[in-house]
Amino acid sequence: MDDRQYAGVGRNATLENLVALLQAERPRQLDVVAPASAITAHGGDLLVAGTEPVLRPDGVELTAGTYVPTAVADEGLADKLQIPLPYLRRLRQENLALYDANVNGWLHHPSQQDRPLLVRALRSQTGGPGIARAILSDRYRPVDNLDVLLAALDGVHQAAGPVSVDGCDLTDRRMYLRIRSDVVSQAAPALLRDYTSPFTGARGADNPIVWAGFAVSNSETGCGAFTITPRLVVEICRNGMTMTRDAVRSVHLGGRLDDGVIQWSSDTQRKATELVTAKARDAVATFLNPAYLHRTLATLERAAGTPIDDPAATITHVCSQLHFTADEQTRILAHFIRGGDLSSGGVLHAVTSAAQTLPDADRAHGLESHALRAMQLAATA
Structure with a gap:
């Protein structure tokens, strides 16, 4: 490097x-x-x-x-x-x-x-x-990415059944770790029946499976709290839908630090990692749970059926409200058209699939975190 x-x-x-x-x-x-x-x-x-x-x-x-x-x-x-x-x-x-x-x-x-x-x-x-x-x-109390990563994996292994690491990203702002259950899934036909993956051409009507999971993120540089956020994954396209309202956060603040080069004590690091492990263990119990997946999908399916009569105007409105860039707006409209689902749920899919194509991991995770809000805005445009 x-x-x-x-x-x-x-x-x-x-x-x-x-x-x-x-x-x-x-x-x-x-x-x-x-x-x-x-x-x-x-x-x-x-x-x-x-x-x-x-x-x-x-x-x-x-x-x-x-x-x-x-x-x-x-x-x-x-x-x-x-x-x-x-x-x-x-x-x-x-x-x-x-x-x-x-x-x-x-x-x-x-x-x-x-x-x-x-x-x-x-x-x-x-x-x-x-x-x-x-x-x-000098009141910022770092919790380093390696400690968060290992502690989160420890918590997952203590509490979970079979899981997969669905991908990792690292930028100068944040680290992201995506976990997906290998056993907790459910069909969501109302959400996916009209959707076609823009990546593979696979049809949601043929395979409407959604997997339970969550995302762990952390910043060593003051760009956000340690966070665990539930995340659902659509099998046919790997689109991720994050439920930001249910996220678990821990802010990096502590007492004032003394001047000079800092050697973080083993006790400080131990307490931080124990907290991460406990929160990851709790997240598994809460988010990799069939009941949570069922409730969340029911909420999504109720909000996904509003027809979109003017896709270009709707996407423009949504992207303006969410402060997406011109390039992101172009990508989302293209994915909406290729996805073939002319509903508010189709806007959700377009935002999450377009997010996968962005080279900037922070922007990609930002888009994904706004996907549910994009669906709501599309339904009321």
């Missing part, structure tokens, strides 16, 4: 690949709480005092480390320093000297210079600059 770009493993990774990457990352992780005055922008990079050990004749000295900010780190700077984010993004693209002047002007301003900030970084593998992954409050 290029030290100057944190790219994760992208879309639809295997569980084995995800675990291997997170394990390789762990020795490089650096968390440091520093006053704003100890951080300096130079050429668009961030220099953080006292973070990199250098061997001198008289011992080891901590010197300033250089870290390349990700887009997430720039968002954190903009938020903490109250610099308009579009302006900061433009400076990064067009004028790094002005970027440095704006960031340093506020980091070292008397109103900000003593403010403690948590910098989450990755040290370099090659001796070059590392990566500044996030700039956060």
Whole structure:
């Protein structure tokens, strides 16, 4: 991996690949709480005092480390320093000297210079600059992706019957893990009878099976809480429908952190992973349950039958209300037409199938999480 770009493993990774990457990352992780005055922008990079050990004749000295900010780190700077984010993004693209002047002007301003900030970084593998992954409050209490992943799998194995990992995604914002039951399923003919998979041409009328499952997500960089969300999977197309109203969340907040490089205690990590394991175990009992699947599908089928007379206008309205991009709107309309289900349920299917085609995992999960709302908007357009 290029030290100057944190790219994760992208879309639809295997569980084995995800675990291997997170394990390789762990020795490089650096968390440091520093006053704003100890951080300096130079050429668009961030220099953080006292973070990199250098061997001198008289011992080891901590010197300033250089870290390349990700887009997430720039968002954190903009938020903490109250610099308009579009302006900061433009400076990064067009004028790094002005970027440095704006960031340093506020980091070292008397109103900000003593403010403690948590910098989450990755040290370099090659001796070059590392990566500044996030700039956060000193009250942020990280729960790392590897710990969440292993604890969630432990909880699943403690409570579940046969399950499958339905896919993993890792970005600089979030980790996603999708779990599907191998035994809890139900036919949903009213939801799928008029639908055709745009990927395989398989007809819902011939195979209306929906599987129970859930998704685990976590952010190490302040982009969202640890979350477990029920997720149903349509067998003929792998479309995923997430029930966000039933999601279980845990916010990453704690007491104020002391200044300096942080070594998270084993007790802190143990408590965090025990909580994740317990919530995953409870999620299995709740969401991989035939009764939950039956109730949820009954609700979906009642809302799925409204005819759509003007697909283009309806899709435009839905995408506008949900702030989807122009490209996403085009994809959804194409999937609606190919799916052949000219109803509000067809809009649900179009959003979830279009989500599978997006290369950006965060946008894909965002689309999927809004699919039920899209169906409701279509029914009332």
